[in-house]
Amino acid sequence: MLQAFGLTSAPRRDRPPALDDLTFEARPGQVTALLGAPGSGRTTALRLMLELEPGRGITYFRGRPLHRVAHPAREVGVLLGDVPGHPARTARGQLRMLAAAAGVSVGRADDVLEAVGLAGLGDQRIGTLSAGMDRRLGLASAILGDPHALLLDGPAEGLSPREKAWLYGMLRTHAARGGTVLYTTGDPKEAARAADRVVTLAHGRLVADQDAADFARTRLRPRVAVRTPHAARLAAVVSREARTARRSMEVVTEENGRLSVYGSSCAEIGDAAFRHGIPVHRLADETGVGAPVPDAATAATADRSGSFRAPPGSPFPGGASPGRAPLIPVRAARGPLQPLRYELRRLFGVRTTALIVASVVVVSALLSVLLARTGRAPEPDRLAAWPALLPLPPAALGAGLLGALSFGDEFRYPALAAGRGTVPRRLGLLLAKLIVSAATALSLALLVVLVDAEVLHLLYGGALTAMPRNAATLAASWAGLTVGCAWAGLLAAGVFRVTGAGVAAVLAVPVLVVPLVKKVLADPAARSAIGFPSRVRGLAWVQWPHEIDRWVLAAVRVVAQPVGAALSLSLSALICAYLFTSLRGRVRW
Structure with missing residues (x-):
């Protein structure tokens, strides 16, 4: 069961809250529709339930608030708007990545694709899906963790009648298995036809909570929808003629020159407007909700002093007042339950990674051939394809770009936190990204050296590809450079939440930081690393073997280089x- 008590959004400057003191429940085994016109607060209600917006109140999902649910994806399935994700990712790849985040098996992705009728379109990219397919993929993402409750915001908007029938059939099937379904809609006829219970909102407040049959009998009324630049004049004319003819007619003035006339017809309203010379821009027969009257039997009521009284049996904490209702802070999304598997699927789920690697290898091979042709570049620079004119070799730039994309793509195409617009700063996710980016950078560095050596060997023979004497030190420096660039791009993108910041951080190392480090290291005493291992051994509690001194000295020399120090x-x-930034975000809780 889903129970919401006293939901009140944070008031905006000089404006009333979008949602004010909403209390209702959605029962298991039923489909509940949250009905309201645009601006009535229906979307805000879902976001408050999911702790995506600050406010007051509390929502229980089978007796627990969402932040106390161990695995939210297995308790609540959510669809807010379109499916978030990289448009170049396939539907199956997207669901497999989300399966790793939810901690469910990979095979679950194929199961939900078949359940929503996309079994044959698993390899189609998200950016090419139609509106109906996109909504099916969104529903597949919502049911991926086999949740008990489904919260869907306008799931039928923009769909054809056939797609709507299929969608509501899926929701009915989920409810029939004992699940709870809550969705928002602005169509009263659709709510009466597809839902078991209808909760009606108007101007941010609850006005009715009824069974679908009672809602259709008592609140659905035929009306004439009118749009005219002289709405007040037409309303006065229609009301005056109704009083003269002693007819029961109700005229409701709405925003933007709109009128809703109950108890009349298009012909009568059109004739009245013509007789009085009033232009009409729109005239249509509709079936809408009548004038909103609160249902005292089911809605929470207010006494003369304005204090809140919850319905009988409500577990609203403190018994009740929205002024004393618990605050709803915006809580950060939880990281993936299987971060390493999630990061691997994120990295290799799009063609961007392969394109970057291929571009780096081709450019490096060309630069290596050009450097060998001049005959002036030393052998390490030829193998690394690092001309003196470039601040960094292509492999380091490519590794930095891949690192920047690992966070930047998630901020641009959020997959972990739909509707939050951010990525959770979790240690497990950060470690997974550091490990995967380091492994990718090392693989790229090794691939570039092997390809360059092979190309030089084919073109110039073995004379230019001899093994240098200090190969171990050079390999360590090469690995440290590529991994360092990958991590710099990753961390900068994570801090500033944009891929460009990660790339800028990588380029800033040779352009800005290296010259400063060179000035600091200009003093010979500052660059001396002789005797460093022995000095460290004297300070250490544990005495290591003397053979380790050579490796410690090599590491110090690598770091002492300007690029390494930078x-x-x-x-x-x-x-x-x-x-x-991570700690500051947690303190805000």
């Missing part, structure tokens, strides 16, 4: 910034 400083600053 990367170390940049990564340290970015890690501190990432941790600061």
Whole structure:
């Protein structure tokens, strides 16, 4: 059962709250429609239930608020708007990535694709899906964790009658298995036909909570919808003629020059407007909800002093007043339950990764051939394809771009937190991204060196591809450079929430930080690493073997290089910034 008590949105400047003191329940085994015109607060109600907006009140999902549910994706399935995700990702790839985030098996993706009728379209990309297919994929994402409750915001908007019939059939099937279904709609006829219970909102307040049969009998009324630039004049004319003819007629003035006339017809309203010379821009017969009158039997009521009294048996904390209702803070989304598998599917689910790797390999091979042709570049620069004119080699730039995309794409195409517009700052997710980006960077670095060596060997023989004496130190420097660039791009994109910031952080290392480090290291005493291992051994509690000194000295020399020192400083600053933003976000809770 879903129970909402005293939901009140945070008031905006000089405006009343979009939702004011909403209390209702959606029962298991039933489809509940949250009905209201645009601006009535129906979407705000869902966002407050899901703790996506600040406000007051509380919502129980089978007796627990959402932030106390261990696995929210297995308790509540959500569809707010379109399906979030990279448009180049396939439907199956999107669901498999979300399956890793929800902690369910990979095979569940194929099961829900078949359940929503997309079994044959699993390899189609999200950006090419029609409105109906997109809505089916959204429903598949919502039921991926086999949740008990479904919360859907306008799921039938823009669909054909056939697609609507299929959608409501799916919702009815879920409710028949004992699940709870709550969806929003602005069509009263559709709500009466497709739902078991209708909760009606108007101007942010609850006006009725009825069974669908009672709603259709007592609140659905035929009306004439009119739009005219002289709405007040036409309303006065129609009301005066109704009084003269002693007819029961009701005229409701709405916004933007609209009228709703109950108890008349298009012909009568059109004739009246013609007789008095009033232009009419729209005239149509509709079936709408009558004048909103609160249902005291089911809605929470207010006494003369304005204090809140919850319905009998309500578990609303404190017994009740919206002024004392618990605050609803905006809570960060939870990270994926299987972060490493999620990150791998995110990385290889689009063609961007393959295109970047292929571009880096081709450009590196060309630069390596050009450097070998001049005969002036040393062998390490030829293998790394690093001309003196470039601030970084293509492999380091490619690794930095892949690292920046690992966070930047999620901020641009959010997949973990639909409707939140952000990515959760969780240690598990960060570690997974660091591991995967480092492995990708090392693989790219090794691939570039092997391809460059093979190309040079084919064109110039083995004379230009001999193994250098300090190969181990060069390999460590090469690996540290590519991994450092990947991490710099990743952390900067995570801090500033945009891919461009990650790329800028990678380029800033050789362009800005390296010159500063060179000035600091200009003093010979600052660059001296002789005797460093022995000094460290004297301070350490555990005495390591003397053979380790050579490796410690090699690592110190790598870091002491201008680029290595610049990367170390940049990564340290970015890690501190990432941790600061993460802790600051948690303190706001």
